[in-house]
Amino acid sequence: MGLGAMSELRLLLVEDSESDALLLLRELRRGGFEPRWRRVETAEAMLEALRDETWDAVVSDYSMPRFAAPAALALLKESGVDVPFIIVSGTVNEEIAVDSLKRGAADFISKGKLTRLVPAMRRELAMAAEHRERRRLEAQLRQSQKMEAIGQLAGGIAHDFNNLLAVITSYSELLIDGFDEGDPRRDDVHEIRRAAERATSLTRQLLAFSRRQVLQPTVVDLNAAVRDLERMLRRAIGSTIEFEAALDEDIGRVRVDLGQLDQILINLAVNARDAMPGGGTLRFATANVTLGDEHTVEYPGAVPGDYVAVYVSDTGVGMDADTRARAFEPFFTTKAVGKGTGLGLSTVFGIVQQSGGHVTVDSVLGRGTTFRVYLPRIAERDDPESVGGGAG
Ligand SMILES: Nc1ncnc2c1ncn2[C@@H]1O[C@H](COP(=O)(O)OP(=O)(O)O)[C@@H](O)[C@H]1O
Ligand SMILES: [Mg+2]
Structure with a gap:
């Protein structure tokens, strides 16, 4: 032999x-x-x-x-x-x-x-x-084309709707101002305005998915962002779920809209909570990673380079292959009517892509799920806090 x-x-x-x-x-x-x-x-x-x-x-x-x-x-x-x-x-x-x-x-x-x-x-x-x-690559290509097409469609509709909703909201306000304090019609118009606001928030999530929202990126330390959110995340997940943070202190900075980054982390945490009705562990970890060609072959659309990764893992119910494949699609939800909008992950997907990164998911049915959010690491010399090489 x-x-x-x-x-x-x-x-x-x-x-x-x-x-x-x-x-x-x-x-x-x-x-x-x-x-x-x-x-x-x-x-x-x-x-x-x-x-x-x-x-x-x-x-x-x-x-x-x-x-x-x-x-x-x-x-x-x-x-x-x-x-x-x-x-x-x-x-x-x-x-x-x-x-x-x-x-x-x-x-x-x-x-x-x-x-x-x-x-x-x-x-x-x-x-x-x-x-x-070959079949795997074809399936991936189909999937990314599908996401692209849904994004175009959703973004187009959301954009037009947003303009119409702005009209409804501003005229509602004018009307409200025109009525006396005690006038019952004032409450009616309030209802109209509230409905328009809810609709605006839905369209905002669609705009996020289709990467059409206006971002205000700043240089961000992901560890600080996780720490700042920790209290509110703990509250959101409740006391039956353990919160763990494994933050690598040596990570670089990223350029991202801080409000949108919070949205990403919150959406992932809320999903993790929903996946662990009987309790479990939610873990946030950060790391510097350099992605090579093997990664980009596996995740089309990903660009090789230096990233900071945030890993969000839970020990929950996990997803089957079908759910995993569709999880990022807008309006895809496995939750009961009124429980899920199916917009959480599509928002994450859109924000991350628009910020030059990408997001992947690993999940085993019955065992748990890990989302990996990769955001481009900014080069040391572009980092204002490292200029001059002083202590900081
Ligand atoms: N951490 C997770 N564990 C298991 N399934 C998940 C997780 N996150 C997302 N999912 C699945 O992906 C679907 C879409 O998630 P999302 O876009 O946030 O919408 P929603 O939470 O409103 O259903 C969920 O309905 C669920 O089936
Ligand atoms: Mg969700």
């Missing part, structure tokens, strides 16, 4: 003969694979295996007393599990082989030529990995 590391292989074997399975496994081990395997010989058992575990590849005999490769292949396709399906058959029949490949089998290998198995497996695994990566 070579000196290279063994590569682990989660292998589902569709094979009725135990000894043939062992031969196959021996061949794979000789080729540098370390198979973790399960053998099935019926459709039911295969279905169960596909449902219960994650596999890298399926190797199937062609015909078995109770099952056959075409049915196994159909079953694999139907289950939506996208892994290579290699047929290893005792009988070789060109017509059957060609037909199998047409139906989507990755390869057709004769039991008499088992030496073909290892190179075929390597090739198919590499292709499958490439395929998965």
Whole structure:
């Protein structure tokens, strides 16, 4: 065996003969694979295996007393599990082989030529990995295009609405001033103005999402911002939730609108609270990070460079993949009517993007969630407080 590391292989074997399975496994081990395997010989058992575990590849005999490769292949396709399906058959029949490949089998290998198995497996695994990566990038691109389109739409509407609401608010005020103190119509117009104000606050969040709001960035120390907010955050999360801060004292400064930064931190904290109805821990951490190309490949739209990161983690209910994928969309909420607006994270998303940063989320259902907000670190020489190199 070579000196290279063994590569682990989660292998589902569709094979009725135990000894043939062992031969196959021996061949794979000789080729540098370390198979973790399960053998099935019926459709039911295969279905169960596909449902219960994650596999890298399926190797199937062609015909078995109770099952056959075409049915196994159909079953694999139907289950939506996208892994290579290699047929290893005792009988070789060109017509059957060609037909199998047409139906989507990755390869057709004769039991008499088992030496073909290892190179075929390597090739198919590499292709499958490439395929998965391409699909992931495509999904990411679709997602960012979707966010862009929603942003354009929401921003356009919000902008026009804001202008109309300004008219309603200012005329309401004129009317109120025109009525005597005791006039009941005064209260009516007050109601109109209050409704317009609520609508204005909604449109403001939409403008934030679509990066169309007017920001007033200043040079900010994120640690100081977290500390200043701490009391109000503790109040917001209640006493059943533990508050932790792990602030790195060496972080650089960022340029951000302080009011909007507070909005980001509050929105994330409130979501964390909602995710921990039975209590838990909310943790804020800060760090200097330098993001390289590998990060930007994973998070399209992210630019390589120096950042200050704020991590907001909770030990709450977490999100499933679907929720995670849509969490930043405006109006996406899993909360009951009246409980959630679905605008918290879209506001975070918009503010962070408009500030030249980006935000990512990691979440495991039942375990908790971490949001990572990256804001561009300003170069030392641009930091007014470090000019002159004096103490500070
Ligand atoms: N910390 C978190 N833990 C679990 N799920 C979360 C968390 N933060 C956000 N979510 C999910 O993302 C959705 C959207 O969040 P958000 O935009 O703030 O809207 P809202 O809080 O009004 O529902 C939430 O409804 C929830 O499903
Ligand atoms: Mg929220």
